[in-house]
Structure formats: C-alpha cells, structure tokens
Amino acid sequence: MDRTKLRNTGTAELRADLLARHGELSAAYRTAVREAAERQRHRLADGSGDDEGDRGLKAQEREQDLALVDTARQRMAQVNEALDRLDAGGYGLCEHCGAPIPPDRLVAFPAATHCVTCGSAADTRH
Ligand SMILES: [Zn+2]
Known part of the structure; x- marks a missing residue:
C-alpha cells in the first residue's frame, strides 16, 4: 500500500x-x-x-x-x-484529536474543523 x-x-x-x-x-x-x-x-x-x-x-x-x-x-x-x-x-484533520474528518462531512460542512466525535462532544458541551 x-x-x-x-x-x-x-x-x-x-x-x-x-x-x-x-x-x-x-x-x-x-x-x-x-x-x-x-x-x-x-x-x-x-x-x-x-x-x-x-x-x-x-x-x-x-x-x-x-x-x-x-x-x-x-x-x-x-x-x-x-x-x-x-x-x-492540513485541511480535513480534526483540530482536537488530529483524526481525518470524513470527506462527506467536509463537503456538507466545509468549515468543519472537528471530526464527528469531537464535533458532537463540543456540541453537547455548549
Ligand atoms: Zn476529533
């Protein structure tokens, strides 16, 4: 690979x-x-x-x-x-954990800076 x-x-x-x-x-x-x-x-x-x-x-x-x-x-x-x-x-990597953000999410939310896990964790915090 x-x-x-x-x-x-x-x-x-x-x-x-x-x-x-x-x-x-x-x-x-x-x-x-x-x-x-x-x-x-x-x-x-x-x-x-x-x-x-x-x-x-x-x-x-x-x-x-x-x-x-x-x-x-x-x-x-x-x-x-x-x-x-x-x-x-460096685009498409989660700012929090560094994991790649799924391309589907990036196309739907081009400004996304967090992966789904960290993003929803941030959502529930606020
Ligand atoms: Zn993350």
Whole structure:
C-alpha cells in the first residue's frame, strides 16, 4: 500500500467534491440575488398607498431576502476557504484529536474543523 498515493487521491477527490459544491452554491447564490432583486422591484413598483404596516412588512421581507443572500454568500466563502486550506495542507484533520474528518462531512460542512466525535462532544458541551 502506498500511503502517499492514497492520501493524494483522497485530496483530489475532496477537491473535486468541494469544487462541485462550490458550483452548486454559486448557482444558489446567483438565484438568491436575482430573486431578492426581483422581489424588491415588485415591492417598489407596488408602493402606492402603502401605510405604515405595509412599509414595515416590506422592510421585513427585504431583510429576510438579504439574509438569504448573505447565507448563500457565506456558504460559498466557506467552500473557498476550504479549498485554500486544502492547498495549504492540513485541511480535513480534526483540530482536537488530529483524526481525518470524513470527506462527506467536509463537503456538507466545509468549515468543519472537528471530526464527528469531537464535533458532537463540543456540541453537547455548549
Ligand atoms: Zn476529533
């Protein structure tokens, strides 16, 4: 068994998974931005006769849209950071016990810095 080769293969697969994830997230981000802009246009277009309550509701909706856009952007940024850390080396190892974090977990949670065991231990502590 060539351990180096195994590790490199794992990294290449993880990178491919993360890049695929990045593609999905940037598509989701663009959709969120477009939909937020569209809804804002509708809200502005239909602004005649707004009373205080309507304006409040619209402001609230606008905030929710922006929060969605922001979440999508953050998730994309997390994948970018994960790819950077992958290049720098040391990505995918648990910060607590040093065990490799399963690639599935990394793709689902690119910002994961703990393995499942240490992660759930941290969750129950807080
Ligand atoms: Zn751990």
